[in-house]
Each structure stands twice: as C-alpha cells, then as structure tokens.
Amino acid sequence: MTMTATTHRVREGKLARVAVGMARFTLTQPLGTLGLLFVLVMAAAALLADWAPYDPTAFDMSAMLAPPSREHWFGTDAFGRDIFTRVIYGARTALAIGFLSSLIGCTVGAILGVASAYFGGRIDLVIQRCVDILLSFPIIVLALVVVAMLGKRMVLGIDVNLVVAISLPIIPKVARVARAAALTIREMPYIDAARVAGFSHARIIFRHICPNIAAPYLIMFTAYIAQAILLEASLSFLGLGVTEPTPAWGLMLSGNAVEFYREAPWMILFPGLAITLAVFAFNLFGDSLRDWLDPKFKT
Amino acid sequence: MLSYVGYRLLLVVPTLVGVALLIFLMLRVLPGDVVEIKLRGDGGHVTQDVVERERHRLGLDKPMLTQLVNWMVGLARLDLGTSMWTGRPVAEEIGARLELSLQVAVMATLIAVLIAIPLGTLSALFKDSAVDYVVRIVTISGLALPSFWLGMLIILTLLYVFSWSPPITYTPFYQDPLANLAQLIWPALAVGYRYAAVVARMVRSSLIEVLREDYIRTARAKGIVPRLVVIRHALPNALLPAITVIGLEFAFLIGGLVVTEQVFNLNGIGKLFVQAVSRNDFTLIQGLVMLLAVIFVLVNLLVDLFYAVLDPRVRYR
Numbered sequence A: 001m002t003m004t005a006t007t008h009r010v011r012e013g014k015l016a017r018v019a020v021g022m023a024r025f026t027l028t029q030p031l032g033t034l035g036l037l038f039v040l041v042m043a044a045a046a047l048l049a050d051w052a053p054y055d056p057t058a059f060d061m062s063a064m065l066a067p068p069s070r071e072h073w074f075g076t077d078a079f080g081r082d083i084f085t086r087v088i089y090g091a092r093t094a095l096a097i098g099f100l101s102s103l104i105g106c107t108v109g110a111i112l113g114v115a116s117a118y119f120g121g122r123i124d125l126v127i128q129r130c131v132d133i134l135l136s137f138p139i140i141v142l143a144l145v146v147v148a149m150l151g152k153r154m155v156l157g158i159d160v161n162l163v164v165a166i167s168l169p170i171i172p173k174v175a176r177v178a179r180a181a182a183l184t185i186r187e188m189p190y191i192d193a194a195r196v197a198g199f200s201h202a203r204i205i206f207r208h209i210c211p212n213i214a215a216p217y218l219i220m221f222t223a224y225i226a227q228a229i230l231l232e233a234s235l236s237f238l239g240l241g242v243t244e245p246t247p248a249w250g251l252m253l254s255g256n257a258v259e260f261y262r263e264a265p266w267m268i269l270f271p272g273l274a275i276t277l278a279v280f281a282f283n284l285f286g287d288s289l290r291d292w293l294d295p296k297f298k299t
Numbered sequence B: 001m002l003s004y005v006g007y008r009l010l011l012v013v014p015t016l017v018g019v020a021l022l023i024f025l026m027l028r029v030l031p032g033d034v035v036e037i038k039l040r041g042d043g044g045h046v047t048q049d050v051v052e053r054e055r056h057r058l059g060l061d062k063p064m065l066t067q068l069v070n071w072m073v074g075l076a077r078l079d080l081g082t083s084m085w086t087g088r089p090v091a092e093e094i095g096a097r098l099e100l101s102l103q104v105a106v107m108a109t110l111i112a113v114l115i116a117i118p119l120g121t122l123s124a125l126f127k128d129s130a131v132d133y134v135v136r137i138v139t140i141s142g143l144a145l146p147s148f149w150l151g152m153l154i155i156l157t158l159l160y161v162f163s164w165s166p167p168i169t170y171t172p173f174y175q176d177p178l179a180n181l182a183q184l185i186w187p188a189l190a191v192g193y194r195y196a197a198v199v200a201r202m203v204r205s206s207l208i209e210v211l212r213e214d215y216i217r218t219a220r221a222k223g224i225v226p227r228l229v230v231i232r233h234a235l236p237n238a239l240l241p242a243i244t245v246i247g248l249e250f251a252f253l254i255g256g257l258v259v260t261e262q263v264f265n266l267n268g269i270g271k272l273f274v275q276a277v278s279r280n281d282f283t284l285i286q287g288l289v290m291l292l293a294v295i296f297v298l299v300n301l302l303v304d305l306f307y308a309v310l311d312p313r314v315r316y317r
Helices: A002-028 A030-047 A083-119 A121-135 A139-150 A160-167 A170-186 A189-196 A201-237 A256-260 A266-293 B002-029 B034-040 B048-058 B064-076 B090-125 B130-144 B147-162 B177-211 B214-221 B226-248 B250-263 B269-278 B282-310 B312-316
Strands: none
Touching: A002 A030, A002 A266, A030 A083, A030 A266, A083 A121, A083 A160, A083 A170, A083 A201, A083 A266, A121 A170, A121 B002, A139 A160, A139 A201, A139 B002, A139 B250, A139 B269, A139 B282, A160 A170, A160 A201, A170 A201, A189 A201, A201 A266, A201 B130, A201 B250, A256 A266, A266 B130, A266 B147, B002 B064, B002 B282, B090 B130, B090 B177, B090 B226, B090 B250, B090 B269, B090 B282, B130 B177, B147 B177, B147 B250, B177 B226, B177 B250, B214 B226, B226 B250, B226 B282, B250 B269, B250 B282, B269 B282
16 A cells, blocks of 8 residues: 555656656757757657648649649649648658667667777777778768668668668767767776676666766757758658658659759748758757756767 | 878778778678669660679679779779779769869868858857847758758749859869859858858857856956957867868768759769769779768868867877
C-alpha cells in the first residue's frame, strides 16, 4: 500500500518536474518554442498525411500545371498532381529520413568518440585517423558515392541505404565532439572511483560517462536532423535520393519542375519553402536547446 | 615556423593516402560497375561475352590488389588514368571544367567574407537590438535555404523583375570579363549565402566573447576611441575562429556547387561529378574525389598556417 503510494508520488513528482521544465523552456526560449511548435505541426502533418485532400501519386491530366486555387491550394505539377498533398506527404519522407539518419549518425559517432576518449592510445589514434579521412570528403560527395553504389533497399517504405548514406557524414563530426566531451569526464575523480571499485569498461562507459554527454548528444541530434533533411533534399534533387513516385520535397524541385518553373513558379515555391521552414525550425529549436542545456557548448 | 609548416605538410600525406584507399575500396566493394550501365543501361540486350570483353579492356577483371596498386602508383606519378565512360584522360575531363567551378568558388568565398564580417560585427556590437535580431534571422535562414532552391528563386526574380535570364553559354573571364561576371555572380550568390551566414554567426559569437575580455576594458579605460578599440583590439582576435570556419565550410561550398551547377546549367566539376556517379565511372569518381580532398586539405592547411602567422601561440604548442 505505502509502496505504491510512494512510487505514485515519485512519478507525479517527475511529471511535475517535466511540466515545470517545459514551461520554463517556453518562457525563456521563445524562438526555440516557435521552432518546436513548427516541428510539431510538421510531425502532425506527417502522421495525418492520409487525410490530405488528394492522392499524392494520382495523375490528373485535366489539371496540369494549374496555378494555386481553391481546389488546389498550392497548384498542381506537370502531371496534375496536387502540390499541397505532395508537400504534406513530403513531410513524412523528410522527417522519417532526417530523424533516422541523425539518430544513427549521432549514436555511432558518440560511441566511437567516447570509446576513443576512454581507451585512448592506439584505439584513439586509429579512430581519429579515420575521422580525419572522413572529414576531408565533402559531405555530399561521400553521400552521393554511397547512395549511387549501394542502390535502393526499401524497408517499410524507407530507403535504408539512403539513410546510411546520409548518416555517414554525420559520424565523424559527432565523434570528434563526443571525444572532446568524454575526455574531460574521464579525468573526473568519480571515474577513478568506479575503476577502483572494479566496474567493467562497459559499465563505466554506459553508466558513468554516457549520461554526462547526454546534453551535447541531444543538441547534436536536433541540429543534425536539420542537416539530414537538407542533405536528403539535395540528393533527391540530383535524382539520387528518394525517387518517383514517392513524394519528397527535394524531388519536387527536380525533373520537369526544372523545365516548367519559369512558367509555373508554384511548382518550386512551396516544396522549397517546406524544406527551408523545416530546417529553420530544427535549427531554431536546436539553438535554444543548446542555450538552455549547455550554454558553453558550441557545435 | 618552418618546422611547423613541415610538420603540417607531413600530416597531409597519410590523410590523402587514406582518402585514396577509402574511395577505391568503397567503389569496388559496393555492387555495380560502369560496364553494366554503359552496355545495358538502356535496356539493350548484350551478350555476357561482350560485357566480359569490355571489362577486360577497362582492366576491371584484374584482381582487386593489382587494380589498387595501379591506382596508387598512378596517383604517385600524378596520373589519374582515363575515364571509363568517355575514354578520355581524367585529368583532361577535369581540366576542361575546373576553371569555371574554381571561379564560382572563389567568388562565393569573397562574397561571403565581404558580407559576413561587417554583418557579424554589427550584430555583436549592437547585441539584442533590432539590428542584431534582423542579422540573426537573416543568418539563421541562410543555414536553412537549400542553395539550389535559392538559385531557382534568383533566376525567377531576374526573370520576373528584370525580364532577364543569365546566359546559358559560358564565357571565360579573359574573353569578356563583364559577360563572365554577369553569368557567374548568381550561382556564386546562391552558394555564398550559406557560407556568409555561417561565418557571420561565428564572427558575432566570438566578437561578443572578446569584447568581454579585460584588455578591451583596459583599452576603453585608457580613452581609446571606441571605433579603434573594436577595429584594432577586438576584431583581430575575434576573426581567428571565423577564419577556421571559412576553411571548414569550404567542403560545404563544394557540396553547394554540385547542386547549384545543375540549376544554372553550368558545366563544371559538380555536374561532372554527378554524371560520373550516375554512370559508375570509377576512374573519374576517384580522380574527382582526390582533387576535392586535395583542395579541401590544402585550404585547411593554408588556414592553419595563416592562423599560425596571426597567432604566435599556435606555433609553439
């Protein structure tokens, strides 16, 4: 009886703490809240895309290149597909790929960086050399080569190889930051204490070091979602990322949009705006998250 | 100083060898090669025999190790081989397009620096004022605007407002400087905007930090004109991190070029790279990646050396 009461109170305390934290974030970081709001709107659009007014892939030859109107808010493309619907569905593609790529890139990068700092010596040297080499590739060049060579592999409607290609350039950058952060923690007395107590390397890394780099990890995770969305758009624009008929913002700016956008500017206006706003929102939120969690940290 | 230069040059070699190895392995380990696309790309039916003969001609049937040794030996002799698609020397293919891309890259960098330093300084000096907010919004949107979309918007604006389109055919600078600049300033702007935004943000944050230092207060207390305190005492120190960012962001600039060249229909390195990648032209991809890596490493080396010249502390570390 008392036990359940206590745990209940603890949980309530936690909930209250989260609520207070969120309220404080909203008050002190108005720009970040704006970014977060837009991110939430985008997530809602992605989740509710099936309720969009049209079929994103259905051709309508009677309404080709129609300007924005009451029927087609954002106009139609060269195949008569509704651009508003495709922008909404595009949010699904962009968020899924951006979120997954950033998650994989940041996690692998953080593990490599922490291992590099914790073990030091030869492991550090090898990992840092690899990081240097990866960093001397221009990001898009690395992603382009990987994506072109691997081809497509769809799992649950997401091109896994594209996600790998986009997360690859993120890894070395995160590894470098995580290493620097972990280096200072390694010298802390409590790490020595843990070592003296005979804890395993894995336990020290996951229980003692990782929680302490959670803040920079979260900040980088948000920031790299923005970059991943931008990179996905660029790759799709070049015809090597998401391919037809899947609706994706970068893809909507390529193909026959390039031929027709001078006569039908709405074809490129709205998808481009969507990319810009999405990246803007994640950057804004990420910046505020940084100021809030760790003012000294620089990405 | 000389020993510092030597040390940095030595560090470049293993990185470049690593890049050469990595790109080679990536291309060979991953499935697909140029012959498949060249002969069967259009759905045409070609016998396996013909495919094998073409592979043999291009040396793709040799053991991986032999191919690797050939590539590395060629690199050491500065020979990039011949394109597997066109059969022309890789150096020639690149050489024909390098001038255009380099010019756009240099122009974009100049634009970025010229915009970023005054903008960042203004924003830092008038922190939390209306000017600062405007600059911050302009710069943070610079990070969000895809350069290819910005390029399309620029073309649309020129078309609708000035009823003018940039020329399609490329005029070299030494032939007609004005026509050349009129064509290339737009792609340079499209890629330079992001660059300017990143550098301006860096100038702003480091200048704010420097302005809090004791020696700035001392300079002010001595009664030095405020303008001189900023220009002579604060800016030189604040610009150091900005210079590093200029070097690091150069990679982004190249990435921007790859997509922007498509929009402006410029036949440069970026377009060549996209072509090479979609055709699986191994030798051309390798050559281009090496070129970009060398440029990137050299730019960053220059930045570091410049840093060492400006800040004696770096040399003695």
